[in-house]
Amino acid sequence: MTIDYSINAPVTADQFIDLLESSTLGERRPLEDHICMAGMIANSNLVVSAWDGSSLIGIARSVTDFHYACYLSDLAVHRDYQQSGIGKRLQAITQTQLGPRCKLILIAAPEASTYYAHLKYTHNERCWVLEPGKSIGD
Template identity: 30%
Template sequence: MSALENHTWSHRLDEVDLEELSRLYLLAPLGDKPPEALATVFGNSRYLCFVHAGDVLVGAGRVLADGADCAYIADVAVHPEHQGHGLGSGIIRKLVELAAGHKKIILYAAPGTEAFYRGLGFRHMNTAMAIWSDPQRAVDIGLLRPED
């Protein structure tokens, strides 16, 4: 039995404690995402994935999608004690499966994680552009290139 078989997988927001989801993002560490904001972004997402080990939420992710052209994988988080055992890969594979049929599936990769996502079939984009609410912070953490 693989480590992933010991987990419970669900796809419904009403089965998740939003306070616990917020704590998961702090632990992962993917930043401070308040429960109210998570209710909005997960509530507006087409596909959801939540993973529990017993009663503890240990993984999550979501996909914004339009049903045909574009799907965007976002907010994939794995509890630090469960990282390195295939759970993150499993969540990404499940989200890709749920978004199958879209012309393109896009995600942002944290700097240094590109090889991980390449191993799951993702490729670098040459034309991606973005507008960020705090562009200097995005430059500082390596998400945006500094302007020339």
Template identity: 35%
Template sequence: MITFSEQRDIAIEQILPIYELNGWSSAQKPQALYQALLNSHALVSAWNGERLVGIGNAISDGFLVVYYPHLLVHPDYQGQGIGKRIMEILKKRYEQMHMHMLVADSEAISFYEKCGFTRAGKTEPMWIYAGNDH
């Protein structure tokens, strides 16, 4: 049975495999990744017993805007509704916010559309990015 938690007592050794298996370049900066997750406005994790199988976070000003930078599920557990449930928990926490934002590419676009997100008009995502995974 999968359980969900908003506790932050997660070891970096539990987090890194999910990022590595999903090919996220932030795994190459483990201490920065760890601090970023622990210092997020919200952090939701999914567990199969003692095994971390999913994680998602939010950054927010606490009043108007929330941004969802990370949502990952271990490849062995994808397609079971874990990512959707993490997003539901996060969206519920921020339901009064004026704007919910995220950046999605490839197959993640249809996933987020199923979670209620739509393309942001004629806007274009822009960044200065140190990774190489997109």
């Protein structure tokens, strides 16, 4: 099996949705909201993708300033390709695109927390989330 990796290659919303549906990440994303999903992929400024021929089989979707912080919003690998090093490679390629002082930051799915520890990520408990519909200070 030959997997090709690309940086900022075009990915359609439908390809993105199909990949998330066939990975464990789909259950935590608004797959039914095509406009939101299209916006997620279109407005990411660093997308590393893995392809088996013309099939999208992995993605590392990030928002970054390339110098200080890179938020790895989505890391997904198709179920049929998991446990083969694709997720690790997507993260490594992402890291090569960042400046030497840039941190790679992510929020792990509960079942994936042990995965990141063995890749040398440091656990940080200081994450806060403001849900849609909530106003600052109300």
